[in-house]
Amino acid sequence: MNTSSTFVPADTLESFMYQVFSSLGFPEYAALESAHTLIQADLRGIDSHGCARLASYIRLIDLKRINPRAQPKIIRERPATALIDADAGLGLWIGKEAMEIAVNKARQCGSAWIGVKNSSHFGIGAAHCLNTMGEDMIAIAMTNASPLMAPAGATKPYLGTNPMCYAIPAGKYQPIMADLATSVVANGKLEVAHRAGKPIPQGWAQDIDGNSSTDPLVLKSGGTMLPLGSDSDHSYHKGYALASVVDIFSGVLTGANFGSWVPPFVPFLDNKTETVGEGIGHWFGAISIDAFMEISDYNKRIEKWIEGVKAIPPKEGVEEVLIPGEPEYRTSQLRLSKGIEISSGLMEDLLAMQARFGLSVL
């Protein structure tokens, strides 16, 4: 196992990704926003969703399964809702557009929901929500994803690890971020265990027969991720229900694919032949705080909520009770100063891209 690595400053890495997207034919706005979404994942410690995904996006663009010059448009609209056809564009920047429409509508109406179809991977929901945090809005982002998870009691994948993110402004504190895959853990944690040569805990994934497995490679032999809750004694029907809600909002209600028909993200898999819609789907929401109370009153209340959590004694072995999203915020502060650690294997991939596009950033 090669453990050598390099630390790259976040702005260097973001600039590199921007130039790669530009080289692929993205308009400036789309290239900037796509790079910005990815660097948020690298900063927040969601390493599977940052620059490590760049190579996959490039292959999907090369295969013409993502349109670099997509022109998303609103195809159905009400005062507090819109449906967007993303024109097979990259979700990384489409999300920014959709979230802006949500915020504008919420400013007019108090709240809004925006559905997106015919899109592709949007990165981490937190990046899209964080973009709005100057607006005194609560922001929500969800997306469906290709099937990896079995419904409670089932043996085959039907749902993605379908994440939901709620970003909540918090006065003088950092925003509260509830950003979670509706599976017990994200798929990337199995890869981490595999690379470390370790078994995974019971309750993360099951084998092809539906028995909980500790094999980090179990997905490669027909296994599936388990919904949040892990088993019937611990209410995995709840994780299944939440993943279903995300799929129905993002997929069924938008006109995108849903369920087992969501196209695979991984570019070496063929697109499925049967489809039930266009691309993958997202679901964005905004709620204007001012529609419910004065911002100054809200700020006092949410600060008190946070201070109430912080006053609770932690259990033994836990240093401090954390606010949702606080671990990722701490990671981002650390990485802003220290740089982002890139393994030698990933650096080789990035340098190959740099050579292909004649860049000289890294």
Add this chain to the structure above:
Amino acid sequence: MNTSSTFVPADTLESFMYQVFSSLGFPEYAALESAHTLIQADLRGIDSHGCARLASYIRLIDLKRINPRAQPKIIRERPATALIDADAGLGLWIGKEAMEIAVNKARQCGSAWIGVKNSSHFGIGAAHCLNTMGEDMIAIAMTNASPLMAPAGATKPYLGTNPMCYAIPAGKYQPIMADLATSVVANGKLEVAHRAGKPIPQGWAQDIDGNSSTDPLVLKSGGTMLPLGSDSDHSYHKGYALASVVDIFSGVLTGANFGSWVPPFVPFLDNKTETVGEGIGHWFGAISIDAFMEISDYNKRIEKWIEGVKAIPPKEGVEEVLIPGEPEYRTSQLRLSKGIEISSGLMEDLLAMQARFGLSVL
């Protein structure tokens, strides 16, 4: 243990509860809707939230902590939002009013959110959402509740078992119902285990030091419910994050109490002296399907989603993969025909109420 019981037809029990609320001074509409909300819980098998709660409501009304003649009003409004002051009324019927406003606004704007403060227990979210199912809307209901659950890593209660309910119309099938407490299990399951003389599974609750406990009475000795996920290996920070979102929507954003300041439901506990708002809070949403696509198209898509789930082979020991909410629907069909089983202890309570109010229904 007295195991004798009686089966009471649902309409008899509903009529009895209606007459009790009427005798307590509720206007007809409020009495009818309160009884209707409770009978939904009895029908769906959520026995802790149906007629078994009637005695507690009466005590809270006797103590003047619930106002039988409440006149809820909208105190802040935008085209797609409203904030309601519930005038210390009973959440059981306030929820119906709020949900109607949500539906009317969603018909105009495509979607809406309604916050409620100064309310009390609203029963099961599913009852409020099911009321809208003829409207071609997706309905959402959340409420905060008095603290029973510790944040991840904490040793004291700060959050209720704060439920969220999503009700999704499903064409020719029953609505999909994702109705879940954000704790691993609802509090009532500990009582069931205690009555059966059984330990509870690891991962449902923890003792006063934050160690997982199998004692069904652990809450009485300073223990707390655990958030969905159960422990750090199985992502209980996700259940904690979801419970936080419910508390912030229902409590912080509405002007109700939140966190550890939510007043206790149980009437023999004193109201807390420190408050940070008025009563408890709820959060209701409606999304018009027609704002995103034609209903006929949606119906085909959601039916396909359900048929996709039903086509998955279940694992050994599971008869059939179920749609979220299907178990509760099946229970309600059974109980509609068989009646609702009332234990002899509960029947004594109900007969005492009947005597107090001079009724002759049961």
